[in-house]
Amino acid sequence: MPDHPQHHIKYFWEDLPVGKTLDIGSITVNRDEVIAFASQYDPQPFHLDDAAAAKSMFGKLSASGWHTCAMAMGLMVRGFLHESSSLGSPGLEKLKWLKPVYPGDTLTLKQTITESRPMASRPDVGLTRTLWEMFNQHGEQVLMMDGYGMFRRRVPDPQ
Amino acid sequence: MPDHPQHHIKYFWEDLPVGKTLDIGSITVNRDEVIAFASQYDPQPFHLDDAAAAKSMFGKLSASGWHTCAMAMGLMVRGFLHESSSLGSPGLEKLKWLKPVYPGDTLTLKQTITESRPMASRPDVGLTRTLWEMFNQHGEQVLMMDGYGMFRRRVPDPQ
Numbered sequence: 001m002p003d004h005p006q007h008h009i010k011y012f013w014e015d016l017p018v019g020k021t022l023d024i025g026s027i028t029v030n031r032d033e034v035i036a037f038a039s040q041y042d043p044q045p046f047h048l049d050d051a052a053a054a055k056s057m058f059g060k061l062s063a064s065g066w067h068t069c070a071m072a073m074g075l076m077v078r079g080f081l082h083e084s085s086s087l088g089s090p091g092l093e094k095l096k097w098l099k100p101v102y103p104g105d106t107l108t109l110k111q112t113i114t115e116s117r118p119m120a121s122r123p124d125v126g127l128t129r130t131l132w133e134m135f136n137q138h139g140e141q142v143l144m145m146d147g148y149g150m151f152r153r154r155v156p157d158p159q
Numbered sequence: 160m161p162d163h164p165q166h167h168i169k170y171f172w173e174d175l176p177v178g179k180t181l182d183i184g185s186i187t188v189n190r191d192e193v194i195a196f197a198s199q200y201d202p203q204p205f206h207l208d209d210a211a212a213a214k215s216m217f218g219k220l221s222a223s224g225w226h227t228c229a230m231a232m233g234l235m236v237r238g239f240l241h242e243s244s245s246l247g248s249p250g251l252e253k254l255k256w257l258k259p260v261y262p263g264d265t266l267t268l269k270q271t272i273t274e275s276r277p278m279a280s281r282p283d284v285g286l287t288r289t290l291w292e293m294f295n296q297h298g299e300q301v302l303m304m305d306g307y308g309m310f311r312r313r314v315p316d317p318q
Contacts, residue, residue, distance in 0.1 A: 037229075040229075040233065041229035041230070041232055041233045042229070042232050042233065042236055043233075043236055043237070043241075044236055044240065044241075044245075057246060057247070058247075064232070065247075065248065066225070066228055066229050066232050069225055069228070070196075070199075070200035070201070070225050070229065071200070073200050073201050073223070073225050074199065074200045074201065074202075077201055077202055077203055078202070081203065082202075082203075086203075087216060088216070088217075088224075088256075089224065089256065090255065090256060091253070091254045091255035091256050091303075092251065092253065092254040093253065094250070094251065094252065094253075095250045095251040095254060095306075096249065096250035097247075097248065097249060097250050144250075147254075
C-alpha cells in the first residue's frame with residue numbers, strides 16, 4: 001500500500017465502527033470563491049449577482065449546492081481522509097440541500113458511521129456507510145449526505 | 160417572475176413530462192482544471208499527482224468525483240436550466256460514480272424525466288424527478304444522479 005504508508009494512518013476500516021461520530025472541521029464561506037465556483041460550474045443568476053439573488057427565493061447571493069458539497073469534501077479530506085486508509089467512494093444514497101449557504105457563513109461538518117461490512121470481493125477492504133451533517137453558525141443544518149466509503153483493513157480477512 | 164422573463168423560457172414544469180429525454184451537451188476534461196479543483200476541494204494524492212495516481216486503484220490521474228458532478232452541473236445550467244423556469248433542487252435520491260474520469264475525456268450528459276407532480280404547497284410550482292446520465296468517449300457511463308428539481312408552472316393551479 002505505497003500510497004498509504006501505515007505509520008500515517010489513524011483510521012483503517014476496523015477503526016470506523018457503527019455509531020462512531022467524528023467532528024471534521026469548519027470553514028467560513030468566501031464570497032469571491034462562491035462567485036468563482038458558480039461562474040465555472042453553476043452560473044445561475046442567484047449564485048452570481050446580488051440583484052438577481054435579491055429577487056430569487058434565496059433572498060441574497062448564495063453558494064451553489066455543488067460548492068457546498070465541494071467545501072464539505074475539502075473539510076473531509078483535510079480533517080479525516082488524509083489520516084485514513086480511504087480508497088474512494090462508489091456514491092451516495094441521499095443528498096439534501098436543506099438551507100441556503102451564504103458568503104460569510106461558517107459551516108461545521110460532522111460524520112457518523114451508520115453501517116460497516118467487509119467487502120466480499122476484496123479481503124483487504126471494508127465498506128462503511130456514513131452520514132455527513134453540515135451546520136451553519138446558527139445551528140441550522142444546511143447539508144445532509146448519506147454515502148459509502150471503501151477503506152483498507154488493518155488486518156485482511158484471513159480466508 | 161422578474162428573474163425568469165417568460166419570453167426566455169422554453170421549459171416550464173408542464174414542458175417536462177415523464178419520459179422526456181434531453182441531450183444536454185458535452186465537455187472535454189481539462190487537466191489543469193482537474194488539479195485546480197482537487198487542490199482546493201479534494202486534495203487526495205490520486206487527484207493531484209501522477210506518481211501517486213499510478214500507484215492508486217485509478218491507475219492514472221483522475222478527476223475528483225465532485226469535480227465530475229460540478230462539470231455535469233455546468234453542462235446542465237448552460238444546456239438546459241438557463242432556458243427553463245428552474246427554482247433549484249432540494250437534493251438527490253442517488254449518486255453513483257461509476258467509472259474514473261481522466262483529463263482528456265469527453266463527457267456527454269443526458270437527462271430523462273422520471274416523475275412529475277404539482278407541489279401541494281405552491282400552486283405555481285411543480286416538482287420533477289430527473290435521471291442524469293453522463294458517458295465518456297468510449298460510451299462508458301461515468302456518473303448517474305437521480306434527483307429532484309422545482310420548476311415554475313406555465314399556468315398556476317387554479318384552485
